[in-house]
Amino acid sequence: MTIAMSGGGRGSRGLFDRIARLNWGIITLLSAIALIGVVMHFSVSGGESTAMPIEHLTRYAIMLTLAIVTAMAPPRIWYAGAYFLYAIALLLLIAVEVAGETRMGATRWLDVGPISLQPSELMKIAIVLALARYYQDIPAHQSGALLWTIPPVILIGVPVGLVMHQPDLGTAMLIAFAGVAIMFLAGLRWRFIVPAVVAAVIGAVFAYQLVLHDYQRDRIDVFLGLRNDPLGEGYHVLQSKIAIGSAGLFGQGYQQGSQSQGDFLPEKHTDFIFTMIVEEFGLLGGAAVLVLYAGLMGMALQVSMRAKGLFQKLAAAGVAATLACYVAINTMMVTGLAPVVGIPLPLISYGGTAMMTLMAGFAIVLSIDLHREQTGSRGILW
């Protein structure tokens, strides 16, 4: 290895070697989860069309390839570009605010020629990188100080406010959770955390009263049981609970879920696909999917713990936190533990947006893991 590297040309052997040293455990778990999506999309079509599963598979294959290619680049590139990326994402969010495309009542899309962008997705990665770099850059002993806590709050607060205004409560929650998770991991002192939680609760109540849209308030009312609306806002969750509650340990069988196959369950190919998994494969099937996600999260955290630099640690952990947020919010939502906020189940739900965000995140995780031996200046070498 040393010979090959010092022997001049970083030839094909080096590339193969680097590919071999990729974290194949993570890739395997990602692929397993994406394949569950492929299988479920075939069931969504009632076993009649392969169009959706093939599209899902193709999309994943392309993104995985891109992720592996991207992983070859060292983390310092992410470090160097972190603020720039954040600035771009923020500018695009502002552009959406000014000139965004309104679809289905929400202004999230920005049409750039033929490409339709959701800047809020870019922000999910940018916030992780920007905060990781911030904590990397500031004097380590100051990371718990109050004054140094203000910039991260602004870094998180501004995009969250913009995304909430779109309105996209789910994505705003994801950005906020990921950002707060990084602040927490970076050593935010408990004496700030406790009042912050109190402030967050008060803020949430305030937001409920003044900021949220009627439909969002309705969803929360239904969730809290303040309103009973089985044909309106409560319909999705009621049908989801019926499907899950009647599935049993082993489920109704593949392509046999009457709630899903009979279209009683809405959005079964996107936000409510976890319900369909439980309906057709039972509690065991649902638990298996949760275990796969937990394993993926654990492996990302493992990468963060054995990484050398704080930037790498926080970035990898931030991706893990983002994944955990996605999965937790989605599965809690479809089981009636959280209000309906429209968060897909990453890698399984149909659609490219969440998959792209996640795969970009895991490209960074793979890169960090691949380059964990290389460190640079200031105690952190690369």
Added chain:
Amino acid sequence: MAMISPKRDMEAIFTKRALMLSAGGFAVLSAVGVRIAFLQTLDPTNYAEARDENRFDTRVIAPPRGVIYDRFGVNLAITSKDFHIKIVPEDAQDIERTLATIAAICDLDESWIARRLRDVRQARRFEPFLLRQGLTREQFSAIAVRLPELHGVIADAGEVRRYPYGEAFAHPIGYVQKPTERDITRAVACQEGTNETPLPPHLCDPVYLRNPDVRLGKAGVEAEWEEELQGVAGWRKVEVNATGRVVSEVGQERKEPVRGGGLVLTLDAELQRLAFERMAGESASAIVMDTETGDLLVMASAPGFDPNTFVNGIAFDAFRALNEDEYKPLFHKAVTGAYAPGSTFKMIVGIAAREAGVDENWRVNCPGYFPFGGRNFHCWRRGGHGSVNLHEAIKYSCDVYFYQAALRAEPERIAQVARQFGFGESHRIGVPSIEDGIVPDPAWWRSIGRGQWTPGLTVNFGIGQGDLLVTPLQLAVMTARLANNGKAVAPRLVREAQGLAPPRPAQRVAGVRDEHLAAVRQGMYGVCNEGGGTATRAGDLQLVRTAEGRIIEASDATRGLEPVRIAGKTGTAQVRIITAAERARGVKSNASLEWRLRDHALFVCFGPWDDPRYACAVIVEHGGGGSAVAAPIARDIMRAVFLRDPSRRQPARLADLDAGRTEGARA
């Protein structure tokens, strides 16, 4: 060292916190798992039941309606297989193109497409809407193979009510239609127990009534015998999707519907059709009744309408055209039309006068008018009839005789005899909207607040004018009771139905002597068969009776055999009042008047004279004179009746007919 120490501190903090965070993450994911287990076990909501409620649906199978037969078992109303196409608007993609495709296959024009396009847009989004029925097998299969491109279209074979005779039986049979909003409102009220009158079970079930295949009788026998004909609904369990579309049938869970009970009518399809066709172009009604049993062999009203167009909802314009027609095709004239009987009432007056003691040979001199109460009551014949007795008065229809006979008989007696012969009475034959008519008398006159009855009213009463109103059915009943020598036979339209009691034997009309009846019958014979009779042309039927007693058409070979004769009475009922001034100028002939101002033409008759069995009443609205217009129609109908002699043929039995149908269905 000082630089390194906080950094190591950071790493330791990170590791600790990362572990805390991952513990939190695992806790949340575990909570989701526990939540699933909770929903499946401890949650008191029965989700499996809720799922099955979503998944399975019990669909009503509308029962085939009972068949309506004529007296010999000919189908008058049947429920038969029909190929039809429906569309679910929600599932349709390009409705216009879909309709164009169907129109091309079924050979329909642009206006059909436009009409259906409008209908479909107004129809309920999730319910199948009937586009067209009565498709041929070729059209049906042509559409069936193109179904993949015709989104939302359902090609189906179902049961539909058909009326093979169409117009001829439209009034007595009636038709079925989809339950109306009023039916459903009534059913809801019935279910809540707030209904004033009890309803049959199926009319008390709004869900059943909303089923697109359910039809209710809305006119004629179909309406009146609704409960009998409806049958018992079946059901089937199906698996449905969220839009209510059937995904699959669920195995054995199915109950077949039971066909409704059949009805055998007294009508003779052949004679009914013939009578209806004979009245073509007129606004008229004809009834033929068996004088012994009361069986209605013909009960036709013209013009008719096609009841088949009502079964799946008649187009608005078509309905308006029917409804606004001057000839009133929707109107069941035979039982609902009430007319002044005019001279056909004179037999009743004659009987009443005899009952009052008027001698058979009491004669009246007719100079063409009768001065009474300061005015002249005119005879239809300006020059008068000279001296006439009862027989001649009937034969010539002399008004002056009956003016005076009525004064002798007195109004109460005339009214009483009229009622004995079926006037003013509701003959419940099993169709809706039966008119009672009016038999006026002094008590009635007072009861409606008109004060004292005057003798002038009696004079008018004598020629069947004034407030007296009768229906064609009542005229036929009167004629039958005259013909059978005073047996109060009741008309009957339904011969057989499940649970229908046989008719009670007719009682003799009380207090009317045979000789009085015979006297008016002789007068009626004169009308048709003696010189000067008002309907001598109608009396010649061109039929003879053979030595064996059969009736056959007259020809050279039958010379010498006894001709078959009828006895009858003409009538002309004034629609307008003729003023004295008008009379002075000369009464306008009917032909010069506007149609709606012309007199009604009436004719009643019975026969064969030597052995009466059939009575007939014909009324032609605004037809002019009874002898010129109504009598020839009656003559032709009676001629056909005599040749066919339906009352002496073996009628069909309901049990045999329904049994045959069941076997046919099995085969």
